[in-house]
Amino acid sequence: MSDKRKSLTITDAEWEVMRVAWATQETTSKEVTDILNKKTEWKSTTVKTLLSRLVEKGMLGTTRNGNKFTYFPLVEERKSIEALSEELLTKVCSKKVGSVLASIIDETILSFDDIDQLERLLKEKRKSAVKEVPCNCIQGQCQCHLVK
Numbered sequence: 523m524s525d526k527r528k529s530l531t532i533t534d535a536e537w538e539v540m541r542v543a544w545a546t547q548e549t550t551s552k553e554v555t556d557i558l559n560k561k562t563e564w565k566s567t568t569v570k571t572l573l574s575r576l577v578e579k580g581m582l583g584t585t586r587n588g589n590k591f592t593y594f595p596l597v598e599e600r601k602s603i604e605a606l607s608e609e610l611l612t613k614v615c616s617k618k619v620g621s622v623l624a625s626i627i628d629e630t631i632l633s634f635d636d637i638d639q640l641e642r643l644l645k646e647k648r649k650s651a652v653k654e655v656p657c658n659c660i661q662g663q664c665q666c667h668l669v670k
């Protein structure tokens with residue numbers, strides 16, 4: 523795993539904070555606490571800890587104005603979402619990735635535009651499709667090795 527990918531790996535709690543930073547583009551610990559109180563019961567000290575961890579990880583930048591700190595995202599939302607889906611798909615045998623994608627699509631509400639995009643993508647993917655996806659697992663972590 524490259525260092526770059528590692529730095530984009532954040533916890534679920536940190537992700538909640540990043541979503542506020544991406545949405546607001548510039549925020550304070552008070553604002554993050556107020557917004558997230560609609561779905562969490564995190565105290566301001568918890569939010570402050572999460573913010574400083576995200577600064578340490580290079581996900582957020584911070585500026586100080588008197589005794590007031592503002593935070594802004596240093597990593598694009600799109601990049602983080604890419605890293606998130608990449609991370610998810612490395613957790614399963616590459617032979618199963620197709621069915622994971624299918625179940626994600628199955629459980630998702632899609633617009634006509636989304637479906638057009640997916641159809642175009644799949645048509646393109648067919649050109650480079652393989653007969654059988656090779657297993658990328660170590661022996662003992664999936665059943666692919668057992669059938670051989």
Ligand SMILES: [Zn+2]
Pocket residue numbers: 615616617657658659663664665666667
């Ligand atoms: Zn496997």
